[in-house]
Amino acid sequence: MNKQLKNNIRELFNKVQFTKTCHKSMEKKLKGYYEQSNLDDFAEEFISCLMLPLAIAEKHPHVENTLIFAANFAVGFHSFSNEESSEQMNPFLVKLFDFLMRSHNAVDQGVRFRVCYFLNMVLTAMGDTAYIDDVLCDKITNNMMDRLLDKSPKVRAQAILALQRLQDPSDDDCPVIKLFLFHLCKDPSSEVRRTILSCMARTQRTLLVALRRTRDVNELVRKAAYLFISKVSVRSLSIKQREELLNDGLRDRNDVVKNCVKKELIYSWLRNYNGDFIALLRALDPGMNIKGMETAVLTLKSLLETSDVKVLIDQLPLDVQTRLIPIDKISSENILFWRCLAEHLKRECLIEELEDIIPELSQFCQYIRELLATISSKQLETWERTMNQFMLCQLFEMVKLYDLADECGRENLRSIMLDTLMHELCSDKIVQCIVEYFDEVIPDVDRRLSDLAEVISELRKPSKQTQSQAIPQLTEEEANQKKMLKARLKVKLLEMKEEQYNCIRAKEYLKAEELNVEITKLSKEIEDIEEELTIPMATDDVAEEKEKNDSQTMTVCLEIMCTMMQSPSIMTLVPTLRSLLDHMVLDSLEHPDINIHELALKAVAICCQLDGELAKKYFTMFFLQFSIYPEEPKLWITALKSIFDLLLRFGLEFFDIAQTEEEGAAHDRSRRNKTVRLYTDNEECSAVTSDQFDVEEGGDKFIKVLTSLLDNESQELRVIATEGLTKLLFCRRISSARLLSRLIILWHNPVSEGDTYLSQCLCSFFNSFAVCVPDSQVMLEEAFLPTLKTLANAPDRSPLQGIDPLRISEIILNLTKPGIHKDSSLNVHNDLVFSILAEALNPNSEIEPEVLIKSLKNLDVRLEIETLKENLKEALNNALEKVTEFDKRLVKYIEQFKAKLDAGEPKEMQEDDAISVTSEANSEAMSEAVSDVASEVASDLEK
The missing domain is CATH 1.20.870 (Son of sevenless (SoS) protein; Chain S, domain 1)
Structure with a gap:
């Protein structure tokens, strides 16, 4: 090769890396060198110079400038705008593509990344109307498909960008689009999914997949999905899809996504309707359902703020x-x-x-x-x-x-x-x-209730038409006259039928037809008289008027009652409400319309909230709904909500639930009124006794009814049962380590993975419970080993096999760390460490020793009594001997714990080993969820 040519090309590549302003002049120079030299020599040196920036994976302006120059020069020899052009591709460009196809699977990850990156640059530089040879297209597609299987997500993302110009939206079987859709749904990398949404063609098929990505776990992918959809006409979406997009986007917990919907998607749709707000609302059809109305209001609020x-x-x-x-x-x-x-x-x-x-x-x-x-x-x-x-x-x-x-x-x-x-x-x-x-x-309670009760009375009053039908129409004398007339007409009818029969026999058909018309009229007269005779005869007693109870009327009446009783100004069951309860609500419990039955059940529950004696009287009625109406989940839901509301309002003791034990079983009532620590002045109240109900000590039958609903096939029932039980625990209405254990398992059960609300509810509960409830640390301590045993004894095909017991151990231990609870002096880890070591030394233990030993790293033991320290060290030595026999890998965990016990836990170990329970969820979502639970519980207690 000409040494001068080599030096010239290298010098030129050196200059173009510093600035883009000289690229045009350098391209002309390089083109001159190309025309004066041999193709092979030029291509070899050009590729040699190109290999240096291709080997640098880090983003740098000098690398970017060099690659842009090389891409623009490579495509500058040929026009790609004519599909039918018979002109073959420039041989230099062919050699460049061959080099890239040979290098795409290089060992170095950075090289693979840059090759895909540069290939995308070349294809982009060809212009918007470019065409390339089918063979080359297939070759690039096949090679980039291999890169889509690369272990590096960054390489996969660049391969997608390289393929973006090879997709064909008009072809239903386009292999590139098929690959995009597959990776958009299945690729574990959020960067890859986001890249696909940024460059994928917009078709009806790709739109449906993009709609699902608006619920992606990664907020940047969700944002990319909304940007993808914002470039699609709003008319391409159904009304339901429009509602769901806006509802999910405007309620998204991440501000990046929310702002994208507000600034991009909504304004894009508004432009589709030429800025007409009412036309945009018409596209959402807000009047047909509640969700549509709420979505439309959210959308309008967003637009009004910036208009x-x-x-x-x-x-x-x-x-x-x-x-x-x-x-x-x-x-x-x-x-x-x-x-x-x-x-x-x-x-x-x-x-x-x-x-x-x-x-x-x-x-x-x-x-x-x-x-x-x-x-x-x-x-x-x-x-x-x-x-x-x-x-x-x-x-x-x-x-x-x-x-x-x-x-x-x-x-x-x-x-x-x-x-x-x-x-x-x-x-x-x-x-x-x-x-x-x-x-x-109407601020005055008595006047307000009187007005509304009068409305209910007017609604149920029989209509005038109904009353007129109840008035007798015939006297006894009139009825006798009608009967005599009916008898005469029947005789005449028989005579006419006989005459008609004779005419037919004499073949006088015209006369027979005339007689037939007369017979029909006579029969109709007789029928009318019979109808009149069915009306009751007049008497001196006026028929009793019956109030209306049709579904439409009762729906409005019961809704009025339920709504007016929930007013904060109504504190007791006043006579007006009690009268409505006795004369309307209780009768409606037997209504054939299940919706009326549900509203009546709700009204009874609200009345029970206002009157404790009434609550005692009707409490069991709510439980009967589960057995009497097994096929009506709506009634179950209303009954279950009512049960939990009453228990939160009055407590379990109020309903004598403790007496539901098996007959003859002795029950020590004094245990339920056990003494507790006095509250300090900065706590909510001071007391010497606790009125919480210990589930382990009694009332198991009652709790079984409620806890069985945690496994119900209805998602809504499961959520309500979970919310209710957690509120009872949080408000100290019940005390149950077993229930805590079950809730922890439910939280991490793979079956519940898709139920985001249930997971957030449980996550919020445990974080609040561990901090606020006085007995929470002891209950969590008691739930530790039973929870691990439940997981260890789970059948092979049980979904509980998918739960990591070590993760459960870490969560419980982190919830019970010293300093988590308000009472800083409480440390249940001092007791737990002995329980864990005793279980680990037990040869018949159901729990894997590995789980128990590894749990030691999450313990924060602070023993002040020397005797206990010695006992603990002895237990650790015994555990060390046992572990050495069957698994030496666990020795380090015991050694680390011993060192921490002797010298105090180093700061580095605290940072490395402490696993926050809230790390599983977004911290912002978690704080909002905790706030929601606390406010909801406070609201329930106020009611």
Whole structure:
């Protein structure tokens, strides 16, 4: 090779690495060298210079500049814009591709990465309209497919980028897209999944897979999925898909994902509708279900925060004079937009703008009345009825924006609220909206309850049509006259039939046909008289009127009662409520409609919350729902919630549950009232006795009923049972190491992996329980060995075999570390260490010795009594002798524990060995979940 050429090419490569500004001139120079030299010599030296930046995996501007220059030079010889061009690819470019195909499987990971990276650069530099030879395309595809199996996720990600220009969206069997879809679903690397979403073609098939990635465990993958979907027309998605995307995205715990949905996805969809907010709402169809409405409200709130107020007001189809949407232009979309905009203006304290879009309260009440009248005048289809109910609900939500200081307006509001409750269009959501706000409209409890009770009475009053049918129509004399007339007509009928028979025999068919018409009329007269005679005769006694109990009426009545009883101002079961309970609710428990039965059960439960004696009377009724209605999970759910609410409110002792032991079994009641440590001044209260109920000491039958639901096939029942039992433990209503053990196993059971809410609930509970509950450390200590034994005894095919017992041990020990609980002086590890060593030395132990010995590293033992220290050292020496016999690998764990015991645990070991229970979940999600549980428990206790 010409030495001068070699030096020139090397000098040129040296210059281009520093800046891109000289690339054009250097390309011309290099092209001149190419034309003056032999192809093989030039290609050899060019590739030789290229190998240096290809061998550097780290990102560096000099490497980037060199590779960009090489890629642009390589594709500069040929035009790739003509598909039918017969011109063959430049031989230099062919040699370059051959070199890359030979080097893609290099031993060095960095080289493999750079080869894929440079190949993508070359293909990208070819331009948007490029075409390449089929053979070369297949060769690149096959080689990059091999790199998709690379052990390095970074190499796999670069291979995907290299393949992005070889995918064919029009081909349903495109191998590249098939590979992308496979790795998008199966690849363990989030970087690979994210890269695929950034470069995959958008088709109906790829869109469906991208939709599933919006629930990926990695937040950056979720963000990439939303970015992928934001570039797809909103019309390509179904209404259900749009709702789920916005609902999941706007509620995502990660701000990166949430902001992506707000700034990219929503505004992309808004652009599809030319900035028309109401058209975007129409695409979400908010009026058809609650979830759709909630999603639409979330979306609007996000848009309103970043939009100009004047633009928003201009989009409202309001009448300038009345400041109302004309009745003939009203729709579920524009009324929801009106409500959300009004709430936004009030939230931002833009009072003048708010007054410009809503009228005075009395005028607004008249508007609702006119809408009700318009709706009542029409014959509605089912979907129209649903939409009108939605619009009414939004209008009553807007009522909450008004100041109720206007006495006249407040009285008008009271009137329209009561009239709406009695309207046939009233739904359960409208009832809840009105009755909840009725507290503000009528602060006086007695008057409020009287008004609502009167509404219920009016709703159940028999209609006029029903009453008129109950009034007797015939006197005795009239009935006798009718009977005589009926007898005469029957005789005449027989005569006419006989005459018709004779005409047929004489073949006088026309006359027979005329007689047939007369016979038909006569038969009809006789039937009418018989119907009149079936009406009861008049008597002096008026028929007793029966109240209405159809499903629609009872749904509204029971919803009114349930909602009004949940008002914070109602503390006891007043006579009005007790009367409704006796004369309406209890009768509804036998209603054939299961939904009415469920509402009645809920109403009884709320009444029981207000009256302890009533709770005692009906407590067992809630348990009967499980046996009487085995095929009705809705009733089970309501009954189970009611049971837990009553137990949290009154405690187990209140219902004498301790007496449910087997007959003849002795029960030491004094054990349940065992003494406990006095509280300090900074704790919630001081006491010398504990009213918590020890499950191990009694009431096992009762607990078995509830704990059996932890294994129920219904996910909702499992979650409710778990929440209820954890609340009972947290509030110290029950005490059970066995139950704790079961909950720990449920938390880590592979069967529960897909139930995110259940996992968060248990994770939040154990972190709060270990910190706040006084007896938590002792109960966790007692649950330690039984939990490990349960896992050790699990059958071979049991899903419990998938639980790592060492992980369970680490969790319990970290929950019981000194300093976790408020009582800093408590250290159950001092006792646990002896229990663990005793179990490890037990030749008949069911637990693997390896699990027990390795658990020592998570113990924080602080013995102050020398005798106990000596006993512990002796136990450790015995364990050391035993371990040496069957597994010398475990010796180091005992030695480390002994060293820690002698000298105190080094700081490094604390950092290395301590495993936080909360490390399994996102720390932000965990803190929110703990807060949710604490607030929910506090709310339950207040009720």
